Amino acid sequence: MEKPFVTIENVSKIFQTRNRSSIAALKDINMQFGKGGFVSIVGPSGCGKSTIIRMIDDIIKPTAGAITVDGFTYDNNVPISKERVQKMGFIFQAPNLYPWFTVKQNVMLPLKIYGKHSQEYDEVADRLLDSVNMLGYADAYPAEISGGMSQRIGVIRGMVHEPEILMMDEPYGALDESTREQLNMELLKIWKDTGMTIIFITHNVEEAVLLSERVYVMESHPGRIVAEINIEFDQPRTLGLLTEEKFGRYCMEIENLIGKIDLSKVK
Numbered sequence: 625m626e627k628p629f630v631t632i633e634n635v636s637k638i639f640q641t642r643n644r645s646s647i648a649a650l651k652d653i654n655m656q657f658g659k660g661g662f663v664s665i666v667g668p669s670g671c672g673k674s675t676i677i678r679m680i681d682d683i684i685k686p687t688a689g690a691i692t693v694d695g696f697t698y699d700n701n702v703p704i705s706k707e708r709v710q711k712m713g714f715i716f717q718a719p720n721l722y723p724w725f726t727v728k729q730n731v732m733l734p735l736k737i738y739g740k741h742s743q744e745y746d747e748v749a750d751r752l753l754d755s756v757n758m759l760g761y762a763d764a765y766p767a768e769i770s771g772g773m774s775q776r777i778g779v780i781r782g783m784v785h786e787p788e789i790l791m792m793d794e795p796y797g798a799l800d801e802s803t804r805e806q807l808n809m810e811l812l813k814i815w816k817d818t819g820m821t822i823i824f825i826t827h828n829v830e831e832a833v834l835l836s837e838r839v840y841v842m843e844s845h846p847g848r849i850v851a852e853i854n855i856e857f858d859q860p861r862t863l864g865l866l867t868e869e870k871f872g873r874y875c876m877e878i879e880n881l882i883g884k885i886d887l888s889k890v891k
């Protein structure tokens with residue numbers, strides 16, 4: 625395997641709570657993400673998925689272990705530089721649009737924060753707006769658009785500064801199935817066009833299988849990786865895969881792994 629772009633090495637995270645008890649959120653996590661790859665993370669609520677990507681962004685510090693991105697290693701003592709953070713994009717479950725900015729101003733916010741003003745980025749913003757059928761709403765305010773539309777704006781805002789690494793944390797929260805599918809196909813196209821490295825968190829196993837080249841399956845208490853599954857389908861992926869037998873087998877394999885996790889929790 626060629627040298628990974630993002631490596632998580634022996635990372636553990638213990639959170640101290642207010643009543644002084646501690647939560648072992650993650651234990652001995654090892655992950656690798658190749659440059660330009662598309663990898664998903666699935667697992668039950670609370671297994672530490674969001675914590676992992678917040679550590680890649682260096683918002684949360686690991687208690688033990690280290691993270692390496694593009695050859696630079698950071699950990700509990702060594703922080704990541706601002707320049708490197710700018711190469712990352714985040715898409716959260718809640719779109720968190722600012723009500724006093726228009727749709728387009730919201731999309732362009734990362735450019736403003738990172739000081740990237742240019743005609744070129746303005747065009748990127750328009751192209752992304754167009755890709756999610758929102759160009760006609762560029763000058764509308766968040767209060768004037770639907771919840772699903774806000775979600776779409778949240779998704780494209782995470783990629784407007786053309787990050788090298790895009791981390792998506794259950795980005796489609798309240799979206800209906802068909803909009804999700806449409807956005808996923810758009811995402812695959814953007815992924816192919818840009819060569820971005822995508823780390824995708826989802827509860828939806830079918831979505832993980834459809835989109836990714838590899839899926840990490842996690843378990844909770846403490847959060848750890850229980851399986852790593854290569855999804856061997858040709859590119860480009862299409863919605864037609866959903867009806868293939870092999871697709872169903874992958875989904876079942878992952879669902880069984882997650883099912884086992886739930887059973888052991890009950891015990």
Ligand SMILES: Nc1ncnc2c1ncn2[C@@H]1O[C@H](COP(=O)(O)OP(=O)(O)OP(=O)(O)O)[C@@H](O)[C@H]1O
Pocket residue numbers: 639640641647649667668669670671672673674675676847
């Ligand atoms: N800032 C924090 N302080 C204390 N505990 C935290 C903090 N952030 C997360 N945790 C705990 O760490 C564990 C993992 O949380 P995390 O948000 O990473 O889970 P998740 O897999 O993203 O869950 P979900 O699927 O519900 O989003 C949980 O037990 C959570 O309560």
Ligand SMILES: [Mg+2]
Pocket residue numbers: 673674675793
């Ligand atoms: Mg989460």
